């Protein structure tokens with residue numbers, strides 16, 4: 001059975017001829033958890049603020065980054081407030097929306113990423129047919145649907161120019177269940193036209209049980225063959241992870257650190273081979289995890305051979321690239337080059353590409369890592 005073979009453990013040769021994942025020459029990464037609106041270049045924010053006459057807290061890159069980026073842990077609420085400082089410059093502007101998608105692909109190609117799934121809320125970038133209007137914008141004429149079309153154009157042009165593959169995930173927001181029915185409809189309309197999945201982001205303390213909007217959107221996603229991931233167990237308790245898996249039928253968990261607080265749930269998800277999209281540097285800065293990296297849940301995931309990946313989440317705000325997360329994992333969590341290869345193979349296996357493209361991606365990794373391939377591949 002094809003699907004089964006694709007998930008067999010790879011065989012590592014005893015000596016690796018090529019090691020791509022050293023600190024200086026990273027290449028061949030797969031990134032599954034990164035937000036488009038958390039990955040914008042400061043220069044681009046300033047360009048559009050200037051063009052549109054929108055006043056931000058600063059007028060220089062350094063000044064803006066002082067307000068937007070940070071490097072010492074803050075509360076999750078303080079982290080979320082960072083978006084207020086710059087999203088008004090981008091949201092509601094057609095050129096800006098397309099350009100941030102294009103520049104995102106460029107940024108990831110430079111980091112050595114070969115396949116990325118980038119996520120965003122179409123409603124957060126729109127200024128028409130959104131209730132309520134985000135970022136205290138004036139009503140305009142850019143709808144969530146046109147946002148998706150513009151992001152798709154930017155991603156496709158980026159793929160063409162920078163020679164990597166980029167797909168997108170559309171986010172529902174926990175505090176806006178009224179947006180979710182449209183999010184799943186957009187996923188259906190643009191399925192495999194860069195859009196590969198639905199996500200649920202925002203404050204985990206807002207339960208899905210109380211609002212049917214998210215639950216019904218995820219039920220429709222299941223019916224329509226739309227892949228599903230959910231931010232859960234990042235700052236929230238294991239019960240949010242259980243809810244994501246049992247009610248929303250999540251196939252991957254965004255973050256999921258606090259799953260380990262419930263050993264039964266953790267064991268259950270290990271047995272199910274659930275994929276966890278870990279973001280180590282993000283988890284430090286949002287205070288999702290204890291600030292001592294040597295006690296980070298990623299170490300337990302690694303030791304237990306769980307299915308997980310390493311990701312940046314919001315590189316603009318965290319002042320990071322994927323290299324930062326790898327460095328943290330190497331320095332404080334004992335990750336070896338072989339572990340990094342395994343992380344990327346996990347990510348490729350759990351990505352939301354159609355099966356044929358997933359196999360091509362895996363083959364690309366195996367070649368890059370110079371692994372002994374079994375004939376099935």
Ligand SMILES: [Zn+2]
Nearest residue numbers: 035231254313
């Ligand atoms: Zn996230």
